[in-house]
Amino acid sequence: MEIAILVYPRFTALDAVGPYEVLSRLPGARVTFVAEQAVPQRTDTTQLALLADATIRELPHPDIVLVPGGPGQTALMEDGPVHEWLRAAHETSTWTTSVCTGSLVLAAAGLLDGKRATSNWQAIEQLRALGADAVEEERVVFDDKIVTSAGVTAGIDMALQLAARIGGDQLAQAIQLGLEYDPQPPFDAGSPHKAPAEVVEAVRAYSRFAEHVV
Amino acid sequence: MEIAILVYPRFTALDAVGPYEVLSRLPGARVTFVAEQAVPQRTDTTQLALLADATIRELPHPDIVLVPGGPGQTALMEDGPVHEWLRAAHETSTWTTSVCTGSLVLAAAGLLDGKRATSNWQAIEQLRALGADAVEEERVVFDDKIVTSAGVTAGIDMALQLAARIGGDQLAQAIQLGLEYDPQPPFDAGSPHKAPAEVVEAVRAYSRFAEHVV
Numbered sequence: 001m002e003i004a005i006l007v008y009p010r011f012t013a014l015d016a017v018g019p020y021e022v023l024s025r026l027p028g029a030r031v032t033f034v035a036e037q038a039v040p041q042r043t044d045t046t047q048l049a050l051l052a053d054a055t056i057r058e059l060p061h062p063d064i065v066l067v068p069g070g071p072g073q074t075a076l077m078e079d080g081p082v083h084e085w086l087r088a089a090h091e092t093s094t095w096t097t098s099v100c101t102g103s104l105v106l107a108a109a110g111l112l113d114g115k116r117a118t119s120n121w122q123a124i125e126q127l128r129a130l131g132a133d134a135v136e137e138e139r140v141v142f143d144d145k146i147v148t149s150a151g152v153t154a155g156i157d158m159a160l161q162l163a164a165r166i167g168g169d170q171l172a173q174a175i176q177l178g179l180e181y182d183p184q185p186p187f188d189a190g191s192p193h194k195a196p197a198e199v200v201e202a203v204r205a206y207s208r209f210a211e212h213v214v
Numbered sequence: 215m216e217i218a219i220l221v222y223p224r225f226t227a228l229d230a231v232g233p234y235e236v237l238s239r240l241p242g243a244r245v246t247f248v249a250e251q252a253v254p255q256r257t258d259t260t261q262l263a264l265l266a267d268a269t270i271r272e273l274p275h276p277d278i279v280l281v282p283g284g285p286g287q288t289a290l291m292e293d294g295p296v297h298e299w300l301r302a303a304h305e306t307s308t309w310t311t312s313v314c315t316g317s318l319v320l321a322a323a324g325l326l327d328g329k330r331a332t333s334n335w336q337a338i339e340q341l342r343a344l345g346a347d348a349v350e351e352e353r354v355v356f357d358d359k360i361v362t363s364a365g366v367t368a369g370i371d372m373a374l375q376l377a378a379r380i381g382g383d384q385l386a387q388a389i390q391l392g393l394e395y396d397p398q399p400p401f402d403a404g405s406p407h408k409a410p411a412e413v414v415e416a417v418r419a420y421s422r423f424a425e426h427v428v
Contacts (some may be wrong), residue, residue, distance in 0.1 A: 014235040017262070021228040021366070024259045028395065031261040040254075040265055043237040047245040048231070051254055051263040101395070121394060139398050151394025152235070153370070161400050173413045174420075175402035179228065180335060181316075182367025182404030183397035184353050186375050188398030190385035199387045206388075 002165075003031045004062035004089070006082070007041040007052050010072025014097040016050070016150050019066055022159035025175045031088075034059050036081055042071025043134040044070045061092045064162075068155070069120060071210070074106045081093055083109035096146050097163060099155035101150040107132050116143040120151040121192050122207055137193065153190075158179065215380075218276035218303070218314075220296070221255040221266050224286025226368050229313040230264070233280055236373035239389045240381055248273050258284045270299040275306045276345055280375070282369070283314025285424070290319045296324035309376060310360050313369035317362040321346050330357040335364040335406050338419055350405070361417045367404075370395065377379060 003023050005016050016033070024031045029033040035041050041147030042049040065086065076082050090096045091212075098106050101120040106112050107130035117132040118124070118141045128134035135141050139150045140158045149158035160181070164172035189195035217237050219230050230247070238245045248257030249255050256263040259385050279300065300323045304310045312320050317333040320326050321344035331346040332338070332355045336416035342348035349355050353364045354372045363372035374395070378386035409417075 004379075011400045013231050013233070013353055017227050017231040020262060021226070022263050028229070033262060045245070046236060047267075048247060049267070053261075053263070062257070076419060103271065104277050139396065150396075151392075153393050153395045153397065156367070157398050157400065164400060164415055168322040168411055169401065170410070170416075173278065173401045173409055174397060175415050176401055176403045176415050177409045178365075178420075179367050180404055181367045181397075181399055182402075182408065183355065183367065183395075184371050184398065185390060185397065186371065187387045187390055188396075190394055192391065194396065195391045196384070196385055199384055199391055201389050203382075203388050 001026065001029050001066070002059065002062040003029055003064040004030060004034045004064065005066045005068065006014035006056070007033050007035045007050055008052050008072050008076060008082075009041055010044045010070055011041065011068050012100060012152055013043045013048050013050065014201045015068030015102065015155050018153060018156040019099060019159035022163055022175055025178060026171070027042060032059055044072065044157070050073065052198055056081065060088060062089055063094045064091045065081070065093050065096045067098040067102035069098070069102040069104070069151070073101045073105055073107070077108045086111060089113060094145060097146045097158065097162070099158065100149070100151045103127055103132070104130060106146070110148065115146055116141050117148040118147065118150050119148065122204065145201070182213060215240065215243050215278070216273065216276040217243055217280065218248045218273045218277040219245060220270070221247050221249045221264055222286050223255055224258045225255065226314060227257045227262050227264065229284060229316065229369050229383045230280070232367060233313060235336065235393060236370060236377055236389055237278065238391060239376055240385070243273055246273055248361070249389050258286065259281045265288035267338050270295065272373055272407035276303055277308045279310045281312040281316035281319050283312070283316040283318075283365070286393065289324045296399060300325060304425060308359060308418055311376070312362045313362070314365045315339055317346070318344060320360070320362070325360065329360055330355050331362040332364050332375040333362065336418065347356065353366045372425070379417065381424030
């Protein structure tokens with residue numbers, strides 16, 4: 001089972017590495033980090049770089065395609081080689097998936113027209129404007145073979161749901177136990193419906209600021 | 215604030231990338247992935263490589279030291295440059311931390327003698343044998359400035375607790391919201407006390423198998 005995780009300059013590392021850690025543990029899985037160029041891809045913080053081990057041209061027909069999000073997503077909204085690759089890969093994929101604002105790239109490539117899909121909580125309106133049936137308040141959304149997830153850490157939950165569909169509940173549970181995924185966040189602040197209002201506003205304000213400085 | 219995350223051949227990516235994603239969002243934080251050699255470090259699955267941007271010699275006195283776990287930890291149990299670096303860094307660090315079996319390396323370097331500490335659920339006995347006051351059933355354990363966490367994904371919870379100690383609860387909540395960390399695992403199987411018995415036994419058996427083939 002060939003799994004291609006797209007990486008690009010200024011992606012968010014955990015969007016990609018969370019699902020990788022789950023999916024690479026499926027029997028027979030081969031995960032490849034792919035990019036337009038097979039060179040190190042530096043993340044949004046500039047403080048980490050992951051190797052892309054292959055170009056997208058080298059993996060035209062993966063069984064699973066995964067598009068992570070991150071600020072660099074904005075540079076992938078125009079038609080071009082990544083969109084062409086996504087459209088062709090989607091024709092033969094078993095699952096076409098995204099984490100966070102990765103769904104905006106899928107939508108821009110024309111793959112989410114009328115599809116139920118989600119994204120980072122701050123990108124839901126943009127996802128809707130791109131033609132998707134954008135869903136809020138669901139962390140993982142399946143629409144046939146398209147699977148989209150909410151922000152960053154939601155990719156872990158998405159990958160476990162996928163693992164269960166692919167290999168059964170017990171295998172997914174074994175992977176979850178191997179990753180000791182028994183989450184105990186110190187606060188209940190992981191969604192805009194749960195975080196204190198002033199925290200939500202601060203994060204929104206910071207995002208507006210960041211849009212202008214990058 | 216200088217944060218050094220140690221990487222090495224066959225580490226587990228999420229052990230490092232989970233905390234990185236949290237800690238790099240602290241104002242003024244500079245995370246550097248360090249290794250004995252500043253070259254790409256391939257993870258336990260061989261399917262992903264992260265760059266080490268600096269050698270351990272280039273960062274002798276980080277404010278936060280983080281040691282991830284993974285099968286490659288076994289090659290770091292003998293005294294040598296990594297232990298020397300950890301002992302010297304610990305003398306001046308604000309926090310000395312580990313995820314998963316990273317605590318075994320801290321223990322082997324002599325930093326956990328008599329300290330309350332934890333590790334991957336399958337490594338608790340080994341941690342105890344190395345002289346730590348090994349704690350089961352706590353996901354994140356503080357003992358003065360030493361902070362250890364349970365397996366893989368526990369590093370995210372540890373980093374959020376650290377973020378709260380460093381920058382206050384509201385900042386940690388803002389980071390949590392930014393990462394949309396509102397976990398919804400599809401199963402309640404993330405600890406050996408919660409997973410079905412046959413799943414626990416399968417994971418144990420697989421670990422015994424893996425020890426012999428690598």
